[in-house]
Structure formats: structure tokens, C-alpha cells
Amino acid sequence: MRTVTPQEIKQAIKTSAYPVALTGAGISVASSLPTLNKKFHGIPIETILHRSFFEEHPYTFYEFYREILRWKYCDPNPAHYTLAKYGISTVTQNIDGLHQKAGSQKVIEIHGNLRHLRCEQCCILYNTQLAKSQTLPLCHACGSILKPDIVLYNEPIQHWKKAVKEFLKADLVLIVGTSLQSSPINALPQLALESGAAQITINVHSDQFLHF
Numbered sequence: 001m002r003t004v005t006p007q008e009i010k011q012a013i014k015t016s017a018y019p020v021a022l023t024g025a026g027i028s029v030a031s032s033l034p035t036l037n038k039k040f041h042g043i044p045i046e047t048i049l050h051r052s053f054f055e056e057h058p059y060t061f062y063e064f065y066r067e068i069l070r071w072k073y074c075d076p077n078p079a080h081y082t083l084a085k086y087g088i089s090t091v092t093q094n095i096d097g098l099h100q101k102a103g104s105q106k107v108i109e110i111h112g113n114l115r116h117l118r119c120e121q122c123c124i125l126y127n128t129q130l131a132k133s134q135t136l137p138l139c140h141a142c143g144s145i146l147k148p149d150i151v152l153y154n155e156p157i158q159h160w161k162k163a164v165k166e167f168l169k170a171d172l173v174l175i176v177g178t179s180l181q182s183s184p185i186n187a188l189p190q191l192a193l194e195s196g197a198a199q200i201t202i203n204v205h206s207d208q209f210l211h212f
């Protein structure tokens with residue numbers, strides 16, 4: 001592995017027939033997302049993000065959810081804008097919506113998003129605003145508690161087949177702001193590499209390395 005310059009990254013993107021980016025929390029660091037302490041009301045955030053916690057403590061879960069909704073008011077940084085500018089198909093683990101805010105048209109959000117709440121009974125989507133006006137948002141049709149459209153622990157990731165398809169087409173893979181420690185996400189770049197794609201990894205300062 002060697003270090004590449006922003007110029008080289010730009011060149012690689014320009015000469016690539018189908019570049020695909022896989023992004024994680026690191027790309028949004030320069031957008032100063034409000035940080036959450038590791039605990040919320042004394043409860044570890046990891047605990048809150050479990051499916052069972054949502055089912056057993058929906059009020060507390062929604063209090064937490066209203067906190068992370070503040071991420072929606074952050075602005076994209078140069079890394080998001082560069083991926084958008086070059087029309088790079090992006091598979092993201094982030095739920096902050098900053099790729100779309102930067103203008104990216106092709107974004108696959110495998111961990112969901114902060115735009116919708118979902119009724120799991122009726123499969124109806126609601127605007128997140130409902131979580132602001134109601135302490136515990138309920139489905140208008142069936143009365144069930146709505147679930148934020150984000151992927152919790154013990155839930156399958158979303159749009160997996162679509163994400164695989166993108167990586168099978170890719171001849172250049174940009175890994176941005178993710179250490180790829182979780183399965184099955186870490187299998188995605190491998191799919192492209194097996195068919196000969198090049199890979200560039202940008203784990204820190206992506207707002208500087210992807211600024212062109």
C-alpha cells in the first residue's frame with residue numbers, strides 16, 4: 001500500500017469507467033455532526049441502538065432519536081461535494097443524508113436514513129417531523145408505534161442486493177471514512193477487487209484528500 005495525493009485520486013476518478021464509493025462516519029467528521037456522549041440518560045448508546053431496546057423502551061428511544069435528528073441540520077463538506085460533483089455512485093453506512101444534501105444522485109443508504117419513520121405493519125413511510133410533534137409517533141392507519149427508518153443492531157442492512165450490484169460494476173473503489181470492521185459490509189470492496197478493480201482508501205482528512 002502507498003500514499004496517494006489528491007491529484008492522483010482525481011486522476012484515478014477521471015480515468016475510471018465506473019467508480020464506486022463506500023463511506024462511513026469518518027466522511028462526516030468535517031461536517032461537525034453534534035457528538036453524542038457515549039451515554040444518553042446514563043444508558044450506553046450501543047444499548048439504545050438495539051432492536052430490543054426500541055421495543056421495550058420506545059419513549060426513551062424516541063428521546064434519543066430526537067437528539068440525532070439534529071444531524072439533519074449539518075452541512076456537507078468538500079468530500080461529500082466531490083463525490084457528488086463526479087457523479088460517483090455511493091454506498092453509505094451513514095444516516096445523516098449529507099451525500100444527498102451535497103447533490104449526489106446515486107446513494108444507497110444501507111443503514112437507513114433520518115428522513116422517514118416506518119410502520120412495519122402497513123409498510124407506510126411517514127416524515128420524520130412526526131417524531132417532533134408526537135412523543136411516540138403512531139401509524140395513522142393501524143395505530144402501531146412507528147419505527148425510525150434506521151437499521152438497528154440485530155436488523156438486516158437495507159438494499160444489500162443493490163449495493164452488491166454497484167460493487168460488481170466498479171473498476172475503482174473509494175473507501176472513505178470507514179474501517180470496514182463490520183460484516184457483511186467489508187465483503188463489498190472484495191467483490192470489486194476480485195474482478196480487478198483498483199482501491200483507494202481515505203480514512204482521515206477525507207475533506208482534504210477529496211477536495212478537487
Ligand SMILES: [Zn+2]
Nearest residue numbers: 119122139142
Ligand atoms: Zn400501520
